Amino acid sequence: MGPSLKLVGLVVMLLAAAAASVSGETEQLTKTPPKFVEVKHGVKRCRKDWECPQTSQFCCNLTITDFFDAYQFENLFSKRNSPVAHASGFYDYKSFIIASTDYQPKGFCTTGGKKMQMKELAAFLGHIGSRSSCGYSVAAGGPLAWGLCYNREMSPMQDYCDESYSLTYPCSPGAQYHGRGAMPLYWGTSITDA
Template structure:
């Protein structure tokens, strides 16, 4: 059900993104060893060849974000006032130079952002069943798990990611983080003390989006590609992958 919902949302997002207006913000350009590098104000934060491509705000803007997640601030939602467009773009600034939404030209970038937001929408929707407007409108309804029945503390990791007394590691964020070791790893990557303060994710939308984009861009296991690498075609299946029927999944047309 969730996978099917995510595909439907991705296709809907693509329709919106294709109809987006283009930005007129021009990059700052420098040439290093004969290579053209670019940087964009507040969005594509480091000089990179990828920042010379169209960036996310060139094809996905505030009104589109509002239209896509139009129910997120209704009284029935559980994270009213939390999620917004600027938080998403600000979070993406550290990852656009690495290719998030900027790899392979505008069409590939649009498809990747659509797939990412489709996944986020499926993980944070409260619009299943007969909710007004259907599930597509109800993404970003949550920013944390409600009434968790566990603190999600795994003592197996007590030496590397020890649980902080009083802390609970239930699901939080745009792609929910669970368990002390995942908060620890994410915090190390983002240089934020999430092991001792997992609540930061539900208090800061930019951080919540940044954690989700980091997860999208990072392999979850050794010898396993990231969602980003699979999506943009950086990953190719090995012979063993092919024998085990592991193949890259293309985006919806």
């Protein structure tokens, strides 16, 4: 992990901690305890209505809405709906939570206790915020406030094969690399074997 990614993660964690200490009225999705619990082969498995709809051992733990509220999402991505944001009106808290319901039963932000879950969510939000930011270092609120600005590649015809990295991150012969989607991958440094 590079220093800039560590810094982004740290800043997001600090923002999340600060936002958690703020009290205020906010739209919240219903927080519910597990509705269905079974023990199979000594493993407790649960299901929590809409947020963790698949029976899973991870659904017995806290889910994202138990520790991350709409006002925190709004504070983290406060500039995402500004007139200059290319994805204005696209991202919101409810859509994020609904999208996460496919992954929470598989362990996304539902393992390791509340502190670990918050760290995992902070790392994820820091990553998507930095990769989709249209802010820059002197932007109002700083670059992190401008996260979730993009939801598609802005230069789809750009070929991201950089010959200066041909020894360490070579591009496949004849292949072209183009960014796409909300979190595009750029250059050969991002498009390598795992």
